[in-house]
Amino acid sequence: MARKSLSGFPEWLPDGRIVEQFVLDHLRHTFELHGFVGIETRAVETLDELEKKGETSKEVYVLDRLQAVKDAEAGRGHSKERRMGLHFDLTVPFARYVVENANELDFPFKRYQIQKVWRGERPQEGRFREFTQADIDVVGSGELPFHFEVDLPLVMAEALSGLPLPPVHVLVNNRKVVQGVCESIGVDDVEAALRGLDKFDKIGPEGVTAELAEAGIEAGQAATLVAMAQIRTSSPEEVRSGVAALGVSGELLEEGLDELCALLEAADRRLPGTVIADLKIARGLDYYTGSVYETEIDGHEDLGSICSGGRYDSLATDGKRTYPGVGLSIGVSRLVSRMISIPLVRVSRKVPAVVVVAVIDEAGRVRSDEIAARLRARGLATDVAPSAAKFGKQIRYADKRGIPFVWFPGQAAEGGAASTPDTVKDIRSGGQVEADADTWIPPVDDLVPRVEAVG
């Protein structure tokens, strides 16, 4: 279902696009059911905005007007326009949008945003350079209640669980737990601890221990951190007993544990078996300050986290006000690419039409168009045969595209001959019955192309 003519820029054939559109529609539907508002931001930000975080500057695609480039190459001086680049995520543009429109938005502001993003990865790395993300965030003005840290990962878990995928698990941790443990055992360099823990899956406990030692963290401290990182359970009691067994304590730690356990308890009520506390989840050195989230698909752990995020006390600030938020982002292209390439799904047909109206001869096209209009008026996606070829060829037109029904216009009464009724043929079974374009309804399962799990 996929074609790739320019490395890193995926494109799908029509059946692949049906899978992608199905995923996008399902995500949007779930987000709207939960009251999230859709917005889009421009693809372009000023370089100032994109470089605020410094680290990511390598990945930005910068824009220039071709004419300005040609002028510069011809020595006619470079453009003085503000330099712009393509956004590399949807968080930076959203933060800018919130500050810019703060007076017109209602807080807490719950938004979803489904758009393409671009990263100027070196082509040889084989990564996507253009891909679609689907983000949800809630942003408060000045404050944001904790319960959103419970709600948002559950919205994403619900969204992903509704797709034809193996079981999905949301892995959660809380920065306050990690910081609380560090405080309790006297590790000052929390960033170094996070950096080490972040590599747990890649380098294992010994590797992390070595890494922590290099950062000046003592063997005993490292042992506690590594033991903590191995706590993985969906039971709040086991989280508490596991941490207690480390012999650590403190106010921040308790706050973190309370939050983490509240999330597990709510998840157990609302989506049992979906959310797992995993205390090695660190989410790099980002701006997260509370809950952090990653997501695994059973049997596809190699894909990495396809949905990640967390709580940030300052998503944005305009000097006067600070906007705390919590959000998660799904890597849609990575997910869809996996669904298509394995494949995890199949589609029942490659086009929207459920029926093709045959054309008896070109003079009869008027009648076929009129039948199609009556079917469409009742919401049935309908195609009309492109030419008045032999019926065998018109049936093949439908068959090649997976269109299940072909409609044959009847004949009006003429001369001595009586009129004949329209008929419709299910080309899968070969069954053909009389039908009226004002009342015929195909089986519900055939109404739109189905996207189904394979096997």
Place this chain on the structure above:
Amino acid sequence: MARKSLSGFPEWLPDGRIVEQFVLDHLRHTFELHGFVGIETRAVETLDELEKKGETSKEVYVLDRLQAVKDAEAGRGHSKERRMGLHFDLTVPFARYVVENANELDFPFKRYQIQKVWRGERPQEGRFREFTQADIDVVGSGELPFHFEVDLPLVMAEALSGLPLPPVHVLVNNRKVVQGVCESIGVDDVEAALRGLDKFDKIGPEGVTAELAEAGIEAGQAATLVAMAQIRTSSPEEVRSGVAALGVSGELLEEGLDELCALLEAADRRLPGTVIADLKIARGLDYYTGSVYETEIDGHEDLGSICSGGRYDSLATDGKRTYPGVGLSIGVSRLVSRMISIPLVRVSRKVPAVVVVAVIDEAGRVRSDEIAARLRARGLATDVAPSAAKFGKQIRYADKRGIPFVWFPGQAAEGGAASTPDTVKDIRSGGQVEADADTWIPPVDDLVPRVEAVG
């Protein structure tokens, strides 16, 4: 509903985005009803591909990886990567996609494509530099029957007529008519004739006559062309009699008139009053070879054509095969911008939720979440109050967003007290009634945000 912080890159507030999404959903629905397949192409093409047509090179945004730019600026040499730019329309990428995937596509291939495009206009021109287009095209392999030239403008007319807009007219012409008239009166430079006619609305008949004279077209010839350009009618008979009155004839002209009149007749059957033959429509010097189309909204002629296109005998070619096509493109952003700024429409609310479940106290949030889950399970977009504030404040939360209903959880039986039922309040009327989250249904009109014509 609009904000614009970077000139030429429009962004909408949430209510504006609801209008845009409504338009996009309606277009997609109409295209799918007619059997068109949705595809997306990457935002990026190689410069070779983008510059094939030469003329447009000024409008392209070229991409560079920021790191490569910095390396070049530091004298570390420029990247040897293939140069890429953002697409400026959806026709060039579609032509490339067709050639690349010809073996996997079924012809005639009917596709729709709704995506952003970018043009590196100088900012002072006040044009959009990022905007959304919605295209439909049918492409054949080697050949493409004429009837698609009738079908496609009618699909677009149907799509636009279904939006809350003043009446929309599709203006049509046929290149063969213009060429046939030129042949008949001995004008060899058809391109010059087209170039002159294209300016009719801007410079009037005298201006066009002067322009044609400059191009070496004689006064008598120019008079015929200007007279032809003033033929505007939805009646096939009037088209034929108007052209006959010019005293012209010829085989190509007859073929063009037959096609143009066939289109008017079909339009009169299927969408009476919508399609008008307008013989001054030239569509520049493009690759069109048969029908050409433009579209006007009554009272908004200043917007220019918001939906244009035509027939091309060679959309693409791979050396062996040629792919003729016919297609039209809607300038969605220009249309939505007008709908929002006048405004031509209003939205009934700024969020998807039809109901907010109130929270009595934070301990009771569990119960509010459970009610929300039951409402969502039946497809009702539901929000939960962000805090257990006084009910007046929770009602204001709904009111500010235009959410019509607030749900008040009842109390479970406790001690000697009997249980009280849930109630739901219509905050517009103030009416409050008992309700069950498993059965309550809001009025159909309130289910999703409505986008309605103003006045």
